[in-house]
Amino acid sequence: MYHPPVLKNRRTLLERSEKFISDTYFTDCNLRGRLYGDTHQLTSLSVFQTAKRISYSEAVQQNFQPCKVGDAFGSTWWTCWFKVVLKIPEAWRGKEVHLRWESDGEGMLWRDEQPVQGLTKEGEKTSYILSECLKQNEPHSITLYVELACNGLFGAGQGSFIAAPDPNRKYTLQKAELVVFNRDVQELLTDFEMLVDIVKMLGEEDQRGYQALFTANEMVNLCDPTDPDSFSSARSLAQKFFRQRNGQSQHIVHAMGHCHIDSAWLWPYEETIRKCARSWVTVVRLMEKNPEFIFTCSQAQQFQWVKNWYPGLFSRIQYFVQKGQFIPVGGTWVEMDGNLPSGESMVRQFLEGQNFFKAEFGQYCKEFWLPDTFGYSAQLPQIMQGAGIDRFLTQKLSWNLVNTFPHNTFFWEGIDGSQVLTHFPPGNSYEMKGKIEDLIKTVKHNKDKGRANHSAVLFGFGDGGGGPTQLMLDRLQRVQDSDGLPRVNMSTPDRLFSELQAESGLLCTWSGELFLELHNGTYTTQAKIKLGNRRCEALLHDVEVGSCLALSQNVGFSYPTKQLQELWRLLLLNQFHDVIPGSCIEMVVEDALEYYKEIQKTGSRLLLSACHALRSTPWMEVGSGTAVLNTLSWDRTEVIALSEEGAQSRLALVKVPCVGVASLTDLAGSVSKVTVTVQADGTVRMENGLLQAVLDRMGHLVSLLLVQTNREAISDGCFGNQFVLFDDVPLYWDAWDVMDYHLQTRKPVVDVIKPVQVLSSGGLRGSVTFSLRISAKSSITQEVILDANCPYIKFSTQVDWAEAHKFLKVEFPVQVRSSNATYEIQFGHLQRPTHRNTSWDWVRFEVWGHKWADVSEHGFGVALLNDCKYGYSVHQNIMTLSLLRAPKAPDANADMGHHEFTYAVMPHAGSFQEASVIQHAYNLNFPLRLIPDMNNIRPWSMFTVSSAAVILETIKQAEGKNNSLVVRLFESHGSSVLAVLSTPFPVKEAWHCDLLEQPNYSRPAEVNDSKVSLTFRPFQIISLLLRIF
């Protein structure tokens, strides 16, 4: 056909094509206006509304009331069950027939008692295909149900999506009808859309963009929207363009469907169960139609939910896992926070996760998958390796506020030297749409051009949007190998990483933590969740140690395998990356605290029954005495309270051997007593022979002397234990972010309610108390405690907190000069600068650590310990612990109310390693436990470790092996050492094993009678499978 040549006006041609497919302009005559044909009303529509999440079988028995399009339902968190009765007109034979459903809220369509598809407008899922080509023998009269959750994809935030939910929102049904769908129009629209996007994305400097422009323009010329017979010639032109191939060097995109589902966030855990079902049933449906479609899916917990609640769907998923289309990834129980869980918690994330994947799908995951977490511990590479994983995918560091992370594909090296191949999808998203823009960005932003020629493109709506759509698949299918665009393979994580590994010679290495320069308030927000996590980690540790002691002494003892697994799984669930960070709504906080309560209740009962089981041993018997349990791997001599009243007479100084028990014998006579003296100037001096502390009337620590070296720890003229309040208004992410500028708003807390007074004047414990006013609504009461024989001074703190957008911290300016501070992390520690030389340094104005942080110069240092906090900063010589925040979104009541926590300061001679700072921080977090009603005990240890550098972290029954224990040790000093693990039992068998407890049969442990010799590299974790009874 002859046309006059087009003029040189790129804009008119481009806009002509855009208008031809616009859903806003010219729909009366353009192609988009032809997408749908005739419509037909439903036969009937009725609804049953309930405040509960009920099952299908319960729902269908309810009384349904007539309703219509345009009606509003809800309120928020309700569920509407719609009964949809329809009859497809006979005249539509040969046509593709859809049920079109548009509503607020998240819908699940049920047919023949089974969930069949998600219907969520925000996830572009508003159509259910009733027939692809209506035949006479197909059912025309059909009854369906739509289960509609009254919440959006991102909950129900009032005003802004992260604001606290609006409980009174209504949810409207906008469309419910039958419609003829013109598939040929859709195909052509997709061709046009891709060409238009190529024109726009490649820009005016690229000749390929002009080829796309002229192709699209000629297609408009050829295509008459009213005449479907004209479509094929237009489509041929598009296909000719898409089939023009690349050369061999083009970048390769590994496209994988994905649906990031937060296990709880702006909605409660219970809703996530339905989000998973809605999303995955949609994915399975897409797989049935598109055998090449691949979907990656993480979080064992979510699979477990679907298995429990949607068994039919779960078996379909199992089928597609076997086919290699539905790919479980990640290997963990949930996508946990990457900073706050303890080392052992991280191990259990993998242990529970990998065991689940192996049991249900026959395979372990090969990749750790954590796209959305707020930073990544430098111990993760070793933990991954131990769980059989040496590949890692995330992209969250693209959110860095200041510094651009320099790599997309690299080796990540942990504190012990373990390396994992790591990939950040260069498109900086895990919710792509298969559009040209996604492909171009992926190539353009790849910071390892020439080093890594493969990248991931993860496409699909997350958080209940139901993952990928047919349209996304159709887009990607068109440009598998189209000149000027990256090659697109529907791929798997395994193929991506294998390709990257094969060509890894030029890749760089990043050593140490992956610190996210954002969301640093999440180390502090929702203090009760942090407290619950720390307490429950300690309790489950103690239950396991106690149960193993019982097991070793009493063959009749039944190790609580099942209960412990249930409790661990609850704890692991709460470590999800919007729960433990505190970035969730109030409903989630309530659930999380309830789970902690359950762990505390059941865990305490299990610990008690383990201790009681010890009573039937010959060397322990029931009686009226008291024994003391020490679950840590060093001997401890400490003051313990025998009753809750805290009165002087109810204290005792006890000595308990490592991993063992002893009778309660008060050794008070053997150590120097604590004295507390009110001095002439009103200050109070507390001494215990190790430390001498002076507090002023406001509770400031004006002096802290290390007696042994006569060294002052507090900086001249400064106050330790100085509470400070900051304005805390971030740019947007309220619960998440604390911004650098908050530091400029520092205000010391100076208003005394009750000046220092002596509470306990000495003996085994000296203590003073005081109260300060933070504001008209908030106050602090503190008891400062010095125990006999204790190298640290404790600050037992109560805060009544009713602030808005304030941040409470406590400061200790110390007489130490060091360019680095040290922070405890999982199974080790790392250093961060105390100066602000570069942007990489100053952006670490708020950092995370676990039980302790330390700043030391040669020969002397000060450690700051805590029992439930995670936020720290050390700037120059000022050590700061972050205590409480008061964000208002997404939980309007976050952190309001009463808080109790303890921190401690420990000045020390020598290095923190030599001073046993690590052990003392453990002691603060793992109190000695009293066992009532026991007599006749000689002190007894189940295990001893010869090296002070090596910590025996975990003792548990081996998974699935009743006669074996797993013991896990790690090197904590950062040194290479030899250590001997001893036990009174003859060791029958000892194997090195991985974190999944799989023995390495080529590596028996070196055993000599009841001693196991071990060689450690710095920060190495060693797990042993032991048979000792």
Ligand SMILES: [Zn+2]
């Ligand atoms: Zn997330």
